[in-house]
Amino acid sequence: MSEYISAxxxxxxxxxxxxxxxxxxxxRRHYTSSKISYSLRTxxxxxxxxxxxxxxxQLDEYWYHLRSQDADLPGKHMLRLGVSGTARQAFEDGSVNIDCMSLSEAVVTYLRLKGCDKGITFHRAxxxxxxxxxxxxxxxxxxxYRKADANAFRDALIARGMAGSSITRVFGTVRSIINFAANEEGIxxxxPFGKVYYDRSAGVSDRRPIPAEAIRTVQAECYRLDDEMRWLVALVADTGMRLAEAAGLLCEDIMQDADGNFTARITPHPWRRLKTASSTREVPLVGSARWAAERLLDAQDGTGFAFPRYNKTGTTNANAASAGLNKWLKPYVPDGATLHSFRHSMRDRLRAVECPADIVDQIGGWQTEGLGHGYGTGYPVAVLRKWMQSATVSVA
Known part of the structure; x- marks a missing residue:
């Protein structure tokens, strides 16, 4: 009995x-039983x-969230799923009442059918x-829902201080969910969330490319400091990769051919998904990118993550990389430029050497418009390398 009292x-x-x-x-409506009971195995x-x-x-914390979720409080959308008990049950048994499908139930239907192989970013959005x-x-x-609701929603997003581009993304997501769920259930x-007017350019600032001289300065600093953070900057600077694409690389994704040329294979990984299907590609490494590849392969003995400091959990921490590297980069580039600006610069650099647009798209992983571009496997890596070498601004 004393043991029972002490636990x-x-x-x-x-x-x-x-x-x-x-x-x-x-x-209790959230549970199938009025009590929770299980063995502690001791x-x-x-x-x-x-x-x-x-x-x-843990239960007290979860029950607090359940109570908050049921309350009519600002910020309900920040709770995981943010759906009612009815919608949660629909998620569990795969059924939704067509006659009374609510928006929260539509979210459940959308994520159940379209989100099963998508990352957490897709679900959160x-x-x-x-x-x-x-x-x-x-x-x-x-x-x-009526047009007045959509207009009130627009006004609320503007009041939050969202830029026009962000409002466009939010409206696009809401439209997609409603259209998908309605079509799936025959509604x-x-x-009403289509064709809503707002200033799409409000609060949107153009991302300026980084000039060639600034790129050379950044590369020189990378060579001088010669550490993991600078290897990542150097890799992005002469490839135009997205930061997450580069930060999530394995050493095995960096290949060397018989002639000593390096190529990075950009492919989806469980810890780092790609933005689009066209993002899967092979990118020749020239200039500072080749230097970075040699340095990181030597440091990591050619195995494991290329950048382990940004892959300490199950997900590549591109946000941490962006915050730290952009802070370091700021003194060397024009106001408003970021690591992503290297991607804009690469497109301009390839234009400057009159590189064909479809080759530019293949190097950067951009979608090329037109039916014919869906045929075949694209240009050989040797062709991509020739154009990238023509556009290099490396200092070494």
Whole structure:
């Protein structure tokens, strides 16, 4: 009996401690039972007490979120999924009541069918965008939204200080979710979130390319400091890769041919997805990018992550890379320029040597318009290398 008293939320059965906690009455609709009970897999009261206390703390935190989710509070969209109990049940059993499908249920349908192989960014974008609608207009059946709701939603996004480009992305996500869910469940409606007017250029600043002289200065500093952070800058500077593409590389993704040329294979990984299908490609490494490849392969013994400092968890931390590297880069480039500006510069550099547009697209992983461009496997790496060498501004 003394052991039982010393381990709160526990009971003994055949010498094994079990955790038990009653579900609060107002939250029971979220559960299939009125109490939670399971084995703690220990005969020690001390171990059981620690495990039970941790479980009770986790439950208290989760129940707080469930209560907050049910309340009509600003910021509901920031909660995971942000859907009602009805929608959560629809998510679990795969069924949705067509006659009363709400926007939150539409989000569940959309993510269940289209989000199964997508990353967390895709899910968060859908939940956040529709969460904004729910905060502004309420969680209504899809057929109940009117043009006035869409206009009020637009005004709310503008009041948040969103730029025109951000508003466009949010509206696009909401339209896609409503159209997809309505089509999937056979609901006929005119989407009121289409053709909503707002200034798409408001708050949008052009990303300026980095001039050749500034690129040379940055590369010279990379050679001088010669560390992992600068290798990443040097790699991006002479390839125009997206920062996440470069930061998520494996050493095995960097290949060397019989002539000593280096090429980076950009391919999806579980820790780093690619932005578009056309982003999968092979990029020749010339100039500072070749120098960076040689340095990092030597440092990492040719195996594992090319940039381990940005891959310490299950996801490439491109945000940390961006924050740190942009801060370092700022004194060497024009105002407003960032690491992503190297991507703009690469396009201009290739234009300057009269590189054909479809080769530019293949190097940068941009989508090339036109039916014919979907045929074949593209230009050989040797052709890409020739044009990139023509456009190099390396100092070494």
């Amino acid at each position: 709160p939320h526990c009971f003994l059965k055949d010498g094994i401690f079990y955790f038990q906690r009653r579900v609060p009455a107002e939250l 005969r020690s009261a001390r171990v059981a007490s620690a495990r039970a206390a941790r479980a009770a703390s 859908a939940e956040r965008a529709c969460g904004y609608v729910i905060d502004t207009c309420g969680d209504k059946p899809l057929t109940s 006929e409606l005119t989407n």
